Amino acid sequence: MKSAKYAISLLVGFALLYLLPLEWRSLWQPDETRYAEISREMLASGNWVVPHFLDLRYFEKPVLGYWINNLSQLIFGHHNFAVRFGAVFSITLSALLTGWLAFRLWRDKTVAVLAAVIFLSCLEVYGVGTYAVLDPMITLWLTAAMCSFWLAATAKTARGKAGGYLLTGVACGLGVLTKGFLSLALPVIAVLPWVIGQKRGKEVLLFAPLAMLSALLISLPWALAIARAEPDFWHYFFWVEHIQRFADEDAQHKAPFWYYLPILIVGSLPWLGLLPGALRHGWQGRQAQSGTLYLLGWVVMPLLFFSCAKGKLLTYILPCFAPLAILLAQHAVQLAQTGAKTLRINSAINLLFGLLCLLLVGGVLAPWGPPRYTLYSAHETRKVVAGCLAFACWAGIALFTLRNSAKRWFWAALCPLGLALFVGSAIPDKVINAKQPQAFIAAVRPQLESSRFILTNNVGVGAGLAWELQRSDIHLYDQAGELDYGLRYPEGKARYVAREAFAAWLAEHRQQGKIALLLLVPREQAEEEDLLPPADRRTQQGRFLLLEYDPRP
Structure with a gap:
């Protein structure tokens, strides 16, 4: 009976750490959106031999x-x-x-x-x-x-x-x-x-x-x-x-x-x-x-x-x-048998790590922290709380093991539990609006779905677009990135639009329907938009900027 309870505890801990958080954390670009989209395209095309990414050889x-x-x-x-x-x-x-x-x-x-x-x-x-x-x-x-x-x-x-x-x-x-x-x-x-x-x-x-x-x-x-x-x-x-x-x-x-x-x-x-x-x-x-x-x-x-x-x-x-x-x-196991102080030191290190990270999130990166290091905006108090809970959990488990390290040392395995349960809710908007395109794509989904052509200047964002919209015909604007090789093939060249050629490309292709250009703008907010033809509508959220061009005969 004891062994059965032990096995159940292990399975529950595994589920909480490794299974439960998977769905509720947004995908990160470029890695997760890339691998999501490549497999989606393989399933859609039925071609399991040649990897394709945005319909280009990869x-x-x-x-x-x-x-x-x-x-x-x-x-x-x-x-x-x-x-x-x-x-x-x-x-x-x-x-x-x-x-x-x-x-x-x-x-x-x-x-x-x-x-x-x-x-x-x-x-x-x-x-x-x-x-x-x-x-x-x-x-x-x-x-x-x-x-x-x-x-x-x-x-x-x-x-x-x-x-x-x-x-x-x-x-x-x-x-x-x-x-x-x-x-x-x-x-x-x-x-x-x-x-x-x-x-x-x-x-x-x-x-x-x-x-x-x-x-x-x-x-x-x-x-x-x-x-x-x-x-x-x-x-x-x-x-x-x-x-x-x-x-x-x-x-x-x-x-x-x-x-x-x-x-x-x-x-x-x-x-x-x-x-x-x-x-x-x-x-x-x-x-x-x-x-x-x-x-x-x-x-x-x-x-x-x-x-x-x-x-x-x-x-x-x-x-x-x-x-x-x-x-x-x-x-x-050897230390547990001898009651060595090393187990207590390990608990103390975990406690120190949890407290330092708690202080970092709650006192430095929070809106009330030093302006130079602030990562969260004024309206993100709940996210700060979630981040603090993640590391408070780490510190709390460490404190629990520290009070009786000889018998509780193995509970340190649960220290990452707070990260699993809370870190997805603690990601700052500044990070989400640069590295997790799913939320922005969901917000502008109607505009994107009504577009005949969709372009982006970032491959990771392009993968996020393709994954969310389940369409792989995303065009690349100005930057080819890791798809440079695939774009060299004759059938791939039309999928890239250089910055200096965009105005002419736009004039020709907007005759076929609406065009959406989703940009990941530089951190320093360069004059990217000023170099483009005026858009009919614009939507911006952090570093994500959507420019919409209506069709013209």
Whole structure:
């Protein structure tokens, strides 16, 4: 009966954190609106081979991540929940695999369950795992590959090892289908310290061809299909998306080498107090328990790899948190048995974090805060209250654990609960009216639906328009963004309108019907509107500006 109550509590906590908030938070542009729209277009067209975005070829990623989102939308319909469920599903399977590997390493059910719980409650995992991007999916395949490799490494028979390597290759192949060749490199890099330390090089060389074969077989059908349908896909995907993004001096999202260190630290909350000890004990015990070396390599090697790359995003190191959660869980169980003060320190860190964020929202970013830092407007008191509640919940749970850390320390897993329940209601209008176009599109929906042509100067906003209106014929004005490659095709050129050509384009096309131009205006409110022909009507909300041009013969 006690175990049943415990399982129910876990399921309720999971639902509150990972399922309930999905529908009620607006989609963010450019990421969430992009992935929502690509899958919607796949379902609408029936073409599951070639990704299209606003009806243009989109070769930035392979196809499996879109397929997962396709199935989600097919099952749950045209909703925000469906857009994000693929990420949640992937991160949940990653948590189950994390718990499985923890049990294989220590044969302790408590460590196994705690590893899954810690993984799901880490701030980095929760933030990215409920956000519609492909990183939760690539995390799933890397976790599956690392679990499969450990299965092979610990098998007692040649057949068992062969099976483990075949599963490793399948997971890597699925990763290639999700985000590219990086999925082949990361597992190799991650296992390298363990292979060298355990002197398993000969065994790896013997069985690795099986992994390569299964990876090839699982990815080959779509690879051939896309090459046949779009002969230049692989050239673009390899050189632009792999070489330029990660190595070129002009790579996207450039950041310094140390960029991921603060992300790892903050992302480990609410278990930050355990992090130094978990890493130290893992290193000290690498000889007695080879699994700890395996986990450390899985944390450190991908982290170094991404740190060396020119282009960086905080989502890239999400796979590092699965092994980190196992190390944290094993260390926490040891601390609970010895009554170490570290558990109390962890509670104190969470309390301090919650109070500082509470002070930041309620005293600095609020309308009554310093004018230089104010983020909320005078009419957004309720949003300030929601933000304060989110972090008051974090601080309250931390205080609860602090009063009896030896017995209550594991309740820290609920610290993100306030964020899950309240943060969607705490987003300031300044942010909504720049990054979440759904509300503005809903407000001007009649004007947009009556328009023959819709243009926008922002790809993310264009994706939001297409998703909300369920029409993909959005034109791009002045900025091509990530759709530049697709616009180079003959059939795509007409979908782009340069700034200097807009007046002539408008004069010609308004003869066919009404035209709507939705602009994301610069923060400094440049003279964008002054450079355009006078509109018949204008509607502005924050940085979103809708210009309407009535039809003229």
